Each structure stands twice: as C-alpha cells, then as structure tokens.
Amino acid sequence: MTTDIIIAGVGGQGTVLAGRIISQVAQLAGLDVKVSEIHGMSQRGGSVVTQVRFGEKILSPLVYPGAVNYILAFELLEGLRVAPLLAADGAIIVNDQKLEPVTVLSGRMEYPADAKADIAAVRPQAVFADALALAKEAGTAKAVNLVLLGWLSKQLDFAEELWLDAIAACVKPKFIEINKKAFALGRAL
C-alpha cells in the first residue's frame, strides 16, 4: 500500500517544512519514503508543490494524477490547481486564504470569483479551514503548515506521538511549543 500526499502552496508559505515532517513521521514508522520537490525559480513567490509518497516499498517518487490520497493546499488558487490530482475517494483540505498572483494583481488574469465553489465542483469532499487564523491563535502566522498537518494526522493511522517526535526533530527548539499548539488546533478541525 502506497500513500500519496501533495502539498501545494506559494513560495515562502512553509510547504517544505510540512513535507519534511510528513516524511519524518513515515521514517519513524519504519516505512520507505520518497519526496519530490522542485526548487529554483519557484522560490520567488511562484507556485510550489511537494509530493510525498510512503509505504513498504516506493518505486516512483512522483504521484500519479488522479490517484493522490491526500492534498494539503495552503492557498485557494493553488488548491484549485491541484484538486484534479486527487483520487475520487481522496481527502483534501484547503486553507481559506487568497493570495493574488502577479498575473492577477496586474490585471492580466482574474482570480476565480468563488474559488471554493470551483474546488468543490472538482472534488466535493473538499474541506476548507481558516488555517491562518488558527495559526495566529497558536502564536504565529507561519504555523499554517502545522495546522494543516494536524488535520492530516487525523486522516492517517500514525500514532500522535510519532507526529510530535517528528515536529521536535524538524523544528527549531524555540518554535516547538507554538508549532505543537498549531498542530493540536489542526487536529481538532
């Protein structure tokens, strides 16, 4: 059994750390893990996508479109972009935040008038959450990633301790408590 996860967002939103924590959990559980992440130009505020696959033995590091089990979308437009990759029975959470790309700001393209409805039209099971508000409640706007991971942890079978250990292993010591709090708020979603 292979589990496929996609993390999609905008450069600088903390998607990389989210991928690192998930792969750490899978490793702690003794599973094979492969991660695919393109960095380079995209760091300059472009779309970023991380693919994580884990299971007994992983062959391709890349997911198959339409067969992805879970998606964490950090932004509405990015959620809309990747939603079709989700399997019909997969689960997706979308942070209810709108970050207009420069193509929209400069008036060349339009931001979808109702991105939520568009996402729901593609994958009706989509869950929306104000992860930014929860992250701020935990103590920092930067912890959107941990809120979304909290939600993901409820969908997967790993013990909560594994997640907490992985957070401790991947986050700077002074941010661990805030991150754990954001994670707990995400679990309660």
Added chain:
Amino acid sequence: MEKKLLTGNAAVARGFWEAGGQVVSSYPGTPSTEITECASEYPELYAEWAPNEKVAVEVAIGASISGVRALAAMKHVGVNVAADPLFTVSYTGVNGGLVFISADDPGMFSSQNEQDNRHYARAIKIPAVEPSDSAECLAFTKAALAISEQFDTPVMLRLTTRVAHGQTMVELGERVEAETKPYVKNPQKYVMAPANAKPKHKVVEARMRALEEFAETTELNRVEMADTKMGVICSGAVYNYVKEILPTASVLKLGMPYPLPKQKITDFAAAVDELYVIEELDPFYETIIKSWGIECHGKDIFALEDEILPETIAECLRPGECPFATQTAGIAGRPPVLCPGCPHRATFRVLSRLKVTVLGDIGCYTLAFAPPLAAMDTTVCMGASIGMAHGMEKALGREQSQKTVAVLGESTFIHSGISSLVNAVYNGSAITVMILDNSITAMTGHQPNAGSGKDIHQQPAPELDFAELAKACGVKHVWKVDPFDQDKLTAVVKEALEIPEVCVIVAERPCVLLPGAAQNREMTVVAENCIGCKACLRIGCPALAVRDGLVEINDTQCNGCGLCADVCPRGALRKGDAK
C-alpha cells in the same frame, strides 16, 4: 548503518566524501548547486565557489593531477562553459579520480534551454554514469571515481532535476581515505601539444574500446527480466516510472549511458518481442541502438521535448487504460516574481521609463522581462549582454547604442562578462553597461561570489571592486549608484547614453533577502489622494493591489522599499522612516 532521507545532490556530496574525495570546485547552477553546498559542510573536503565552470573544472583537474580525488559540479549549460578543458583533459587523463557533474534540466524548471548532455560524453570520449535515486547518487559517485582511476579518464556523472532534487532513502557509510598518488612530471601525458596529443588520441580510442567491454560486465547496467512481450531500455529518473507503470515489462537499466554495452543490448533485444527505448530529450540510445540494426520504438512514441512523467508512459503505452485527471483549464498562473523590495525592480523601473533597448542576461533580474515591467529585450546565456550590445552597435551604429543598455548581475559579470567588457573597450564601442551588484548570487539561492566579501563558509574574503575593475579594463566613465535613488539613476543612465565611449554603471544595493538588507520603511496609503490610476502596479510589486479604485499595501509582503511612493503621481503612497 544509519539510513537517511537525502536529496540526490546531498547523496553525491556524501558519496564523494565517503570515497575519500578532497577538492570540490563549482559554479552554482540549478539543479546542481546543493552538491557543493553540502560538500562544504564536510570538514575533510576543500570546497569553493569558482567564478565560472571553466575555472571550476580547471581547479579540479589541477587537484586530480596532483593525485587527489576531485569533483566539479555544474548545471547542463555550465558544461558548455567548461567544455574546452573537458575535451582535452579527456586526452591527458587523470591522476586522482576526476568526476564532473552535469545536472540536466528536462522540463526546464530553471534553465534557458533543454540540452541533453549525454552527447558530451560521446563527443568528449569519456564514460558517463547516471543514477536513478539518491542511494545510487552516492554509490555511482564512488563508482565514477573508481572508473576514473581505473581507466585514466575524467567521468561525467549525469543527473536530471528530478534525481538531483528528489529525496530517497540512503544508507550512509564511513569515509575511507584515498591515498594521495605522487605527482610525477610527465609532459607526454600532461602537455597537450600536437606531438603529445597525437599519440594520446590513440590512447583515448583504445580507452573507449576498453570501456565498451567494461560496460558489458559492470553492475551499473542491469537486466531485470520479467514478461518478455515488452522490453524497456531506460535510465535515470525514468527507470522509477517504468517500474511503477509497467510492472510486468522486462527492463534493461543503463546506469552507464555511455559507452553502451552492445552485446548486452543485442541479447536483451533478442529476448523480448518488442523493444522500447524510453529516454528524456534526445534519441541518444535509440540512435546508437538503431545504428546496430536493432529495431526499437522510441521517439516515434515519446516527445523530444520536456521531461517524461509516469503518466506520459501510461498515456503513450497503455492508452485508454489509465484514469486521467480532469484538468482545470484557464486558471491564473503564478509565475515567480521579483521579491518585494528587490533592488532590480528599482533599476528596471528606470530602464522601462527611458524606453531603452535592454540587452539582458541571466539572474533574478531576468524576471524583469515579464509584464508589467517588460524591460528586457534579450536573454541568451550568462555574460552575453555586453557582447551583444557591442555587436548591435557595430551593426546599427552609434544611434543604436545611444538607446541601448547591457544589463547583467555581478555574479554573471564575474562569470563571463569581463572579457566582453575588455572587447568593447578594445574595439572602440560606445556601449553602456549596467552591473547590478546585489552582493550575492541570488537566483541560485544566495551563494557568495568574488564580489560578496565572503567565501563559501561565509568567512571574510577579498571583495572585487567592480568600478576599479572596469577602470582597469580601460573604461573611463564609471558610476556607482543606489538604484533606489531613482532620480540619480535616471540622470546617470541618460548621461552615459550620451557619452560616445564605453560607460559602466554599477547599481549597488544588497539583495533584499540578505540579513538586514530590507529597508523596512513605514508605508502609508493616503486614501484621499488615490485616483485608482494603477500607475503603481506598473512596477509589478506583489505587495501592491488596487481594489475598488483604491491602492492597498499587503503588510505581510511589503519590505518598505518605498519605490511605489516614487512611482505614484498623486502622492497616494507615502514612505516614512525605517520602522
């Protein structure tokens, strides 16, 4: 032994370290950059950023000839720059193992072309190895060093973006010191004058024949027989997708893309009903295999362009069988943009207003070609801007150079702009050159360069003075300007364009992502002054928006550079003091 999830790049550095490597010299380039960054973290390794790939390879050659194991890493186009020494070190051979990394970029995630560097292995007459995942990155780096020493040849380790940046599990080993082989003066081997190079060419051809035999037996090339209806020849990232999408196919995995094992391939072809060569970009294997009279499918099915993905293989070989994702068409793209507060934005705002022809170059500033700034006319390769401006003047005369500016970053200028500047002065140009000095090689993720005053370990290093360098090249008119001083920069560019001699303007302002570089001014919107004209949006700042006829500043994005306040004709944006 400890297992760790590593990128292919980190695994290459680890493999080099474990193999007792000593010297790494590279120039940054996505997707190869992290190899050298990771290497610099091993205290046993000497690692450095060189000014360009040619120098990096020459440093590695010097180290190899001295008797130690050496490595130079570069992106695919970097091999073009380093091609000169590489073609001849093929003749001299090595002393300590010598490996260079060619990190190709099928799909062009961050490159200006999609060249397939396997052709170089054939043209240079050297072996190439190509790993499929991080564990192989480690193992093949060691194998490449061993092959280099066994066959007295430099070896190319070819990566592609997916392998270089992908993360897979790696079993770590210990470092085994490699003995330093004595350096012995040997002009017949190391002085490639014609008298020595002629016999050496014979040695190279004999070496290739020996390597062809080696290719037949090495474990780098592996046959995995399964169902014999379909046989697939592949390597690198594609191998992983083939295993997943075509689980019943027989596979010949080429860990050594060049030279090819003719017998092994012939036997494999004979053992399967239908042979498929699945390779990204050019029909490199396919052409060679067909030249042996073996029939196979390849580019009749797969495109010459772009990377191959798992779904590409499914779509091409099992049409109708695979569930396909519905695409959401027409949604707004999110391309990378100049960061809020980026000094390049200030420079290009001036150039865009002056409506000059901008012969551009490669770096973060290339992003200024995109609307709304749309302030770059050309981008070819690193350093091309100055030579092209000179050529344009020679073709169209002074009238053209009076409205043309060559623009390049300081890392690009050091890389390959200096000789073009010398050329322009020597051959009597009157071009205007702007060096955008942001103190760092920003595009590739902030590597220090000879102009940064810091070395690869962030330790103090001599700092190249671009104005003095230009003067030493014979440039008589040199300015240093802060691009955020818009009036001064405009005046200087206008003045330079009028002078009928080579002019150099150094636009100095550290990259906004460097610690302490953000200006952090207090920015306020004076709502009653805003007429919703959107003039401010012409600088393409992601922190600005106009909604319902009123400008808005996104506080979490804004770095307080104040450029928008200079742009607004109505004083609706006000810059205060640093916060």
